[in-house]
Amino acid sequence: MSLYPIIWAAEHAPMVDAEERAILMALVMKGDFDGLNCFRSYKTLAKVARVDEKTAGRRCRAMESRGVLKRQEKHCSPVWEAIPEKQRPVIWEVMIPAEWWSAAQLADINEQRANLGRVPITPENRPALADAPPKKERSDKGTKRPKKKAAGEGEGTTSPGGDPGTTSPHPQDYKSPPPGLQVPQPSESPSESPSENNHAVADAVGNGAGGFARATSGAGAAGETGEAGSGSAASGTPKLPSQTKRSPRPATTKTRPRQESAGFQMVRNAIPVAVARPGTRLYVGLQRAINDLLDGNLAAGIPRRSPEQVIARINRRWYGEDADVRAAADYRGCDRCTASGCSSARRSADDADGCDRIKNPSSWLAAAIIAQDCPDPGCEDGLIIGGGACPTCRKRREEHQEAARVAAETRTRWEADAETYGSQRAALDTWTAAEKAEERRLRQTLAETGLYGALLDHHVQRHMTGWRDRNPQPAPRAAQGGRHRQEASA
Incomplete structure (x- = not known):
């Protein structure tokens, strides 16, 4: 992929x-x-x-x-x-x-x-593609959708039994306030007086019989039945509990971004252009490494340095190791390097044969400037700040030279031993081939005279014993490395 x-x-x-x-x-x-x-x-x-x-x-x-x-x-x-x-x-x-x-x-x-044996891609076998055809428009585009009539629209609530009762008209839309309950006014009969009708029929504005009231009225059925408060009877309904749910996850802790150390901008201006162009934001790891050098981080083994010392360290390690050349797009550090990248292992202390091409200049520089090989915090690449050469680095350098000398001597001895072993092996192979050829010749000669079986084997064994006395098998000589080991054990 x-x-x-x-x-x-x-x-x-x-x-x-x-x-x-x-x-x-x-x-x-x-x-x-x-x-x-x-x-x-x-x-x-x-x-x-x-x-x-x-x-x-x-x-x-x-x-x-x-x-x-x-x-x-x-x-x-x-x-x-x-x-x-x-x-x-x-x-x-x-x-x-x-x-x-x-x-x-x-x-x-x-x-x-x-x-892979494939022909190259050219404009002839991979021509330009035409634009996609426009998407088909809907057949009903621009047509106003008919409104559906809601169920029961325009109808109120009628009291059961078919008798004239209260009606509650539906509002015209969701923004209109709901009107109050309306009680139809039956006509007065001759046998009833107006005063008697007032006890059973509500007027158009005030309270009504049966406990119903207008939504805009100041006093309602609650006052007639002895309940406290005013308004409609629904005001006495208990409030429902809250439905808010809390997340079981812990709340996110917001931290402030780390402030830049003193002198950070001075170091930022000295960063090579191949790592970050002026005015752009640095890679987070490189920014953290510069701040650690300016502030010091003894827990991580990073000593504190001034802005001038950090700039000198950046230039010394970037240009001293040819990082500007190794980070170029046309640089090839191994046979598997291409213009788009490299899939080989990186060169390191454990893998000296790896590719030394720098794929990510920012991360490489971040790791390079915080590296402190010497345990002396005042050492800066072999020199004591404000002094001369670092004695710790000099001692370590002498130890490395001595180890390299011993390794070279050991390699020379092993090569000599390998050469000696090869010559001895060749002499032994030659003697073995001659022995087999002599035995094959003798058996063929004796078989032609009529000898066979145990008598033939007896004559061959006696002859080969004399042949081995005249042509002894080459004795292996002690290898140079083995002789040195014997001398050391003695």
């Missing part, structure tokens, strides 16, 4: 809609770096892109008709060929245009394709 096809599919591919782009991304994420060997079943594509299986197949064929996909016929993946023929999905080549890559990226990709 490579990021180039995924980036192209996510941001630059001419797609009709998001559904088609999701299918293309699900396809290229399992392909090669150049868009070849993209194969996944329609069922898997549908599962990853969250679409129907038939939709995945239809969209792939639509992209094929526009030239975005092409059925691959050569350089098929061994994984695809290992699938049973009846179960193999369609293997696609994603036609990423050659003009989409930069010159350096295209050169790197063509170099990898040449190693």
